[in-house]
Amino acid sequence: MLIGDSVRCFQSEWLKKKRSLGSWLIVVGALFTPTIILAAGMIHRSKLPALYAASDFWTSYWRSSWESMAIFFLPMAAILVTSLIVQIEYRNNAWKQVNTTPLSLTTIYFSKLAVVLVLMAEFFLLFDVAVYASAIVPAILFMDVSYPGAHLPLREFAVDTARYMVASLPIVVAQYVLSLRFRNFLVPVGVGFMTWVGALAALSWKDGYILPYIYTMLAYLRDDPKTRITVSPFQLNAWAVGYALCFTLAGYLLFVNKAQKG
Amino acid sequence: MRTALKELRGPHFPHADGRLREGVPEFCVETVGLCYCYAGQGSGEHGSGLTDVNLQVPKGCIYGFLGPNGAGKTTTLRLVLGLLRKQQGSVALFGREFSKHRIACLAKIGSLIESPSLYEHLTATENLRVMQKIHRVQASRIRDVLELIGLSSTRNKLVGQFSLGMKQRLSIGLALLHEPSLLILDEATNGLDPSGIIEMRELLKKLNRENGVTILISSHLLSEIEKLANQVGIIHRGRLLFQGTLGQLRERQQEAGIVTLGTSDDLRALQFLSAQVPEARIENGCITMPCLSSERLARMNRQLVEQGIDVYKLVAVQSDLETIFMDMVSN
Numbered sequence: 001m002l003i004g005d006s007v008r009c010f011q012s013e014w015l016k017k018k019r020s021l022g023s024w025l026i027v028v029g030a031l032f033t034p035t036i037i038l039a040a041g042m043i044h045r046s047k048l049p050a051l052y053a054a055s056d057f058w059t060s061y062w063r064s065s066w067e068s069m070a071i072f073f074l075p076m077a078a079i080l081v082t083s084l085i086v087q088i089e090y091r092n093n094a095w096k097q098v099n100t101t102p103l104s105l106t107t108i109y110f111s112k113l114a115v116v117l118v119l120m121a122e123f124f125l126l127f128d129v130a131v132y133a134s135a136i137v138p139a140i141l142f143m144d145v146s147y148p149g150a151h152l153p154l155r156e157f158a159v160d161t162a163r164y165m166v167a168s169l170p171i172v173v174a175q176y177v178l179s180l181r182f183r184n185f186l187v188p189v190g191v192g193f194m195t196w197v198g199a200l201a202a203l204s205w206k207d208g209y210i211l212p213y214i215y216t217m218l219a220y221l222r223d224d225p226k227t228r229i230t231v232s233p234f235q236l237n238a239w240a241v242g243y244a245l246c247f248t249l250a251g252y253l254l255f256v257n258k259a260q261k262g
Numbered sequence: 263m264r265t266a267l268k269e270l271r272g273p274h275f276p277h278a279d280g281r282l283r284e285g286v287p288e289f290c291v292e293t294v295g296l297c298y299c300y301a302g303q304g305s306g307e308h309g310s311g312l313t314d315v316n317l318q319v320p321k322g323c324i325y326g327f328l329g330p331n332g333a334g335k336t337t338t339l340r341l342v343l344g345l346l347r348k349q350q351g352s353v354a355l356f357g358r359e360f361s362k363h364r365i366a367c368l369a370k371i372g373s374l375i376e377s378p379s380l381y382e383h384l385t386a387t388e389n390l391r392v393m394q395k396i397h398r399v400q401a402s403r404i405r406d407v408l409e410l411i412g413l414s415s416t417r418n419k420l421v422g423q424f425s426l427g428m429k430q431r432l433s434i435g436l437a438l439l440h441e442p443s444l445l446i447l448d449e450a451t452n453g454l455d456p457s458g459i460i461e462m463r464e465l466l467k468k469l470n471r472e473n474g475v476t477i478l479i480s481s482h483l484l485s486e487i488e489k490l491a492n493q494v495g496i497i498h499r500g501r502l503l504f505q506g507t508l509g510q511l512r513e514r515q516q517e518a519g520i521v522t523l524g525t526s527d528d529l530r531a532l533q534f535l536s537a538q539v540p541e542a543r544i545e546n547g548c549i550t551m552p553c554l555s556s557e558r559l560a561r562m563n564r565q566l567v568e569q570g571i572d573v574y575k576l577v578a579v580q581s582d583l584e585t586i587f588m589d590m591v592s593n
Contacts, residue, residue: 008395009395009396011395012392012395012396015384015388015391015395019383020383092379092380093378094379094380095379096340096343096379097436099344099345100343100345100368100375101396102368103365260345261345262345262379
């Protein structure tokens, strides 16, 4: 019964994101960096043949694609998409409708969170596909640019994507909790941006890994010799998952105990 | 054996005197000693807190919940639906304690609280589909509901482009989608034009008559409730001032009326009448007294004539419901 309710609630929540700004942001955000990299390649076309012939083409292309994404676009997307999805209920004055449906508050809370998480998964998948597409488009368009001869390390890319996804969990869940708590859209977004800037400033701090918004950046910088973080990638993932679980539980308690439900 | 009998008889819930009511529930909605106090104010004193509200909505009726703005109508309905955390008292729906059977109760309720709750970036059909998924009703029901509320031709239009009246109608459609046993409508006619109000009234009457749907509708418009409801509750400053049938309210209307008399000798007539009706007095050149039964008035008229006093006029002036309502809320 609970599973049936959850599935129905998820389907209902999924319908609500149709034509919403949040769902458009997923597409635009995921395609932005690959498009910029593709455009930059077009501008510096003469360098492409040598670049595509390199034995480590895919690894370096993948890394350069993730640079702006991990530091900037991924935290931004997590902050904005989560806040926009929850804002759908506030903007349409619909919490009272949601909370008078024959569903438990637990089902409502987790179904909406599941929609945000699936949207984020869609974001990662779209980004990965766009990175691949942006890499092969010059090889299709220009005769002198050959298809990259280097081995395509799909498994490594999938593991990397999963790592970034885990790293983004604390941001997604924290934003979800803030967005449920505050009706005014500017509050979760403002707090999210400030916390992200704080995490950015703490990158050179050796104990910076305790900050929940820092993990996407550290996931990218983990091999950078300048990084002073001493914990292992596994520990970083553990911290991120731990934060996400704590935020989920705290948000759940706040949600079910809210005095005024819409 | 005793337990089995209780189960057969149905659930039970506490009554105002603290006793448990057993057997088939006669009320679709029953609140007992409901109090609510918003932060920073006393209950029912300023705005819409509540004091000891014992609402009783009989099964199968149309219950008009009347009161001026800020009287506590919306607060009561929000408490009934669990949108506000209960502070004191109890709420039972279909004879079951709401807090213990929230999901089962909500499955049988359709509601519209104040302004419409619609997703403006979705079409009318998509809005209904959001609810259809949750209530697990046939997809064909969406078409039926759109037909019923007269929005079939605009089913694929974004709700953001709808007028307030259309939004209100769609909200009622959402409330009706799963064919609920109880409809809770808070100021549902807001934003509707006169023909829309008439259409909605007829729709609600039809649902009540043909499908036996119990309707709890709040409004600050007495004229609207008078045309629709057969049960009335009047709330003011968080207190339920009257609850009963429309007939009982009309009896009050009769009681609240006055009789004016014009005679050839008002002083003598008053002297004679005071023995029977102590409240009689001379006002604006006429004798006025509380409304009496027709038989008593006829007898009094006959007696006055027998006393040699000519009766020029005898008029029974009944207060309309609005005056009674205003009297209630202003006292």
